Amino acid sequence: MATVSIRNALGQLRERRSNPRDLPLDPYVYSPLQGEDLIRLVVVQGSEDKTASVSCCLVDVRLSEVDNIYPAISYTWEGQTPTEQIEVDGHSMLVTRNCEAALKRFRPEESNRAAIIWIDSICIDQSAAAVSLMGQIYGGANTTPVWLRHSQIDIQSIEGDLPVVQWLSDFAATSNIEDQHYRNQRLAALIRGEDGQGRLTETLASLLGRFISRTPWFSRLWVVQEIGLSRHAVFVWEHISFGCSDLLQALVRAPDSLPARDDTATRIFGFITIITDVYLGARRTASPLDTGFRIWFTQVIQLLASKPHDKAFALYGLLKEAGVELCKPNYDTPLDEVYWHYTVQITKTSTSGGAVLLEGLTGIRQVSSMASWVGDWSTIRGPRRIRKILIPNRRYQYSIRLRENDQHLLVKGVRTELIAQRADLSFVDFFYDPNDVAQATSISCKQITDDVWRQKIETSREIRSALTVMWNLTVFRNCMEFARSSSSSSEPSSNVVRELFELLDVGSSDPASLASFERLIGMVEGQCVPHSTIDVVHAEAGLARDMKVMESEEEHMEWVRKPEYHIMRSLLTDASVYYTWMTIIASLLHQTLIRTASGRLGFATYTVAVGDSVFRFQGSEAPAIIRSHGEHYHWITSWAYITGAMDHDIYPEDDDRIDWYTFV
Incomplete structure (x- = not known):
């Protein structure tokens, strides 16, 4: 289907406004873009009626010709299916409720005007070629409005979120106060809460935590590069808006105004950090692969993406901007090859490349064909930090409960992967006389190394x-x-x-x-x-x-x-x-050598004990050490590594036992 120029699109919208049609519209069909640097923009007709249906046109333009003239909207789909009908070039198109709500919010309020914008669900056909341009599209936009409202929200929730969003807007506005003394006073008042008693109310803390945790935008991976590469990002919630950069600057200045030993204020500061730390890391420097990349990456990789490939592709534009040489996204490429490629290229480019290796060594695997140092990012879920701050006193331990009425194990904790198989341990002491029965049957490497070295490594940050x-x-x-x-x-x-x-x-x-x-x-x-x-x-x-x-x-x-x-x-x-x-695999001063019943060698962090067992989670190549804790409970005491675990021949140690530890 042919597209038109921006001038012609405006003319068509005016004509349609003068001659509206009530007949059913034929479905819109995309026409291929004739060039690698071409993108689509949507020209949206304005309306005085905020509830009126959306009418727009699509135009093909070269990125170089529209630099800094269009806003690129950042929002989330929330797993919605397209159910809302809009008019595109005189044809019908189904979009998600969030997309329709964003279009209605950002179109002009006068019917004789139109807005030129970019929004992904209309302007791209979700092909890999379009995905590779996402970074350039957001980088070329004059602004990035972040649509925080989500469709599945009731009036009561809106009323509850309104004071929270207004508080965030006031907090961001402090960055524009030139007088440092007055700015610090205003920050201190906001952090403590203006309740007349000089402290932050628990009600506001709870509201802020609930707002962040239930707003899908803060948990999605794709939005990181959208904010990181944008010239100017603005958070928008109904009629309230405030700049992302303003919020970041206010956050940087806030610690000086933080009340001493105010747990509730610390909690509020933690909530704001959740909003900003990922995007601060993405925007702080032209290259996110600096010495702070390790922390930034471990936060970002916990965010959610709908497709396993998108755990890598969602960072393509940001990493390219940082100088990482990456192949263009291709959803036909096997997932293990994609993660391997990104791991290698990031590690070769970054001055702090250990982060991707950390995720490779600690993550639960569903893609068994990858090397041990390549992470299966698709299994990493989050954001975990939100849960920890919402319930700061709760200790997250991994537990396994054996149900009384059947033979299946139930995993409880942050990671809820299922137990698949078990391998009993047969401990061998390599450092003492095996004939001396008085000696321990297992020993940590920590106990046999030089005390000076151990102390130096444990206590010195240098x-x-x-x-x-x-x-x-x-x-x-x-x-x-x-x-x-x-x-x-x-x-x-x-x-x-x-x-x-x-x-x-x-x-x-x-x-x-x-x-x-x-x-x-x-x-x-x-x-x-x-x-x-x-x-x-x-x-x-x-x-x-x-x-x-x-x-x-x-x-x-x-x-x-x-x-x-x-x-x-x-x-x-x-x-x-x-x-x-060092913490995960190289700190062998804190390891215990183990041998499975079949003779496989390995090690686990900290000291394991006689009677412990090695379990493997279903779909995972990362074994864990399990210890009995009462009649029906077991604890995961540490993760383990066993030589040859990637060879698929270590488990099961005993085929007769496999059904004991497999979920139905």
């Missing part, structure tokens, strides 16, 4: 990641030698490097890669282990120098070119990974 990670890899290598050898001899086993290589799952186990990996571990041992008492920066600099030498050696070039090498390089040299990689 310890850098390269030294910590490399020391721990060395400890683990030695542990593997004990585990694979028949005695406590320090002679290395021929399988040690292969076992460690497979455990970290950093690539194929071909001889050339194994040799390069062994060279890397050797460099670590040469630089870090002897330098346990010298300046950490010295050891880290030596490691970086040795890695550069390795990258120039011909026999290692093939492996150096692989993405897995860049992953390892990021882990070993990025200081910000200290709080991610």
Whole structure:
């Protein structure tokens, strides 16, 4: 179906207004865009009647020709199906209730005027090609109105939300107060609440928490780049509006006015942070891949997306703007390839790439074909921080309850994945005389390492990641030698490097890669282990120098070119990974070696105990350690890693038991 110019579209709208038709309209059919840089804009006719149906035209334009002349609306679909009819180019189109409400809100209030806007459900046909332009579209808009109202809301809820939204508007307005003293006074009054007693009322705190938690826009992933790339974003709720940047600036200034030891005020500040921290991180710098990327990413990836692919594609525009080289979105690409590609490219580009690896190592998996360091982002749900602030005193523990009347397990807690299979543990003590029955049957690596090292790593924030990670890899290598050898001899086993290589799952186990990996571990041992008492920066600099030498050696070039090498390089040299990689898998000073009944080796965080079991969640490759807690309760004490868990042959340990731990 042919589209028209903006001038002609305005003429057609005027003609239709003069000659309205009551006949049923034929459905609108999209015509293909004839060019990669073409987008559609919608020209919406104004109306004095706020309830009148929407009439509009679509026009094809080049992005470069309409820069900074249109607003791009940010809103959520909420899983709605298109049920509301609007008129487009003289034809009918069904849109969601939220889309119709937004169009009615942002069209002119005079019938002889029209508005040029961009809104996704009308202007794009949801193809991958259109998705790849989303970042440019929001970046080229003159403003981004954020439509916060959602359709499934009753009059009582609207009346309850009105004072909250007005309070947020007043809070944002403080950023425009030039006098610093008066601005701080106003902020302090708002934070405490103007109830005549100088403190914030619990009623307002509850209303604000409920408003944020039930407004879908704050939980959606797509909106992050819409705000992050926009020139000017404005929150809109009914007749109230306030700038996103104003709210961010007010938030930055608010701590100085925060009442000391005011728990309720702290709670309010937490609510506002939920609104702004993700978007502050996206807008604070031209590149979100700075040293704050780790925290920002772990917040963003918890937000929701309708399709698993969108967990990556929703960040495409923002990451491209930050310099990450990404292939264009393609929904036909297998999900494991998409997540692998994004993980590799982010880690290679970011100075704080450990965040994506953190999500890969801790996330529950439904896509079993991915490497262990690639996260299945589709299984990560949130926003968890909202729940923690809404119920600040509640402790979120994972629990499993065995029902009395059947043989099925019920998982309770933040993560509600289902138990699928079980593997009993057979503990082997590699560090004490096995004939001494008085000694413990399991032992944490923490107990066998040098006390000075342990104290230094546990208490000093100045310890850098390269030294910590490399020391721990060395400890683990030695542990593997004990585990694979028949005695406590320090002679290395021929399988040690292969076992460690497979455990970290950093690539194929071909001889050339194994040799390069062994060279890397050797460099670590040469630089870090002897330098346990010298300046950490010295050891880290030596490691970086040795890695550069390795990258120039011909026999290692093939492996150096692989993405897995860049992953390892990021882990070993990025200081910000200290709080991610070390905590999850490299802090082997806090690990316990375990062996399953079938002989598989692995480790788990903290000290496990005799009688514990390893469970795997249904659809997951991430085992967990389960401990009995009474007759019908079990606790998940920690996550575990078992060598070969990605090979699909570790579970079930006993086929006869699988039905005991599978939900119907």
